[in-house]
Amino acid sequence: MLADGTVAHAGGKVVKNVAGYDLGKLMVGSYGTLAIVTEATFRLHPVPQASEWVVGQHPIAELPHILNDLLHSQDAPSAVEIRCETADSVVLAVLIEGTEGGVSARSGRIRATVAGEKAPAPGWTGTYPWAVGEGIGLKITAQLSAVPSVVAAAAELGWTIQGSAGAGVLYASASGAAEPDDVEATAARFREVALGGSVIVLDAPKEMRGQVDVWGPIPAIDIMRRVKQQFDPENHLAPGRFVGGI
Secondary structure, X not given: OEOOOOOOOOOOOOOOOOOOOOHHHHHHOXXXXXXXXXXXXXXXXXXXXXXXXXXXXXEHHHHHHXXXXXXXXXXXXXXXXXXXXXXXXXXEEEEEEEOHHHHHHHHHHHHHHHOOEEEOOOOOOOOOOOOOOOOOEEEEEOOHHHHXXXXXXXXXXXXXEEEEOOOOEEEEEEOOOOOHHHHHHHHHHHHHHOOOOEEEEEEOOHHHHOOXXXXXXXXXXXXXXXXXXXXXXXXXXXXXXXXXXX
């Protein structure tokens, strides 16, 4: 539903739909500032016949080599998750899915690659490394090759970090209390090593949110403002919620 009441549709119920501008992604990424999503169609996949987690722990210095081997492996892990809460080591959790026979064979090779063991799914996967609403949390997107540098920076700064090394999406939290200047400096450091990625303050105490740059530098802010003007010229939808006061 657009700001003027128009009901619009984007995309289609097919696997590939690339004709024209991708309005679906634009709307989903606008945080409600361009339209209200009233209906969505999702593509689902069947639950795999078998799955297995392989978990190992390594010195941070070994992470670049191990991730390179995993991400270029023909064994195609479904997830490569990491967690680092010390200055010395990082936990690596790899998910393999597929048929019973296929998972068994691939798991053996993955165990050799990460020097790990079969284990239950770690409790931290799919969570944030902080209690939502009670801490300071950053969302970091980075090139896959930059993930080890982001993890090393978190260890250096004393922040806990975890997330998907296979997708380049990580979440970091302060191990203790942090001042606004500390959060700004930490975000700047992560932006420096993320190689073109982004860092946003996803969660922080209410009193801090007005004191830190939540979104960071936005090179396309002028274009985003023009898009907002086209879709919502009277600024009715979620005013001020998005970057640059959009």
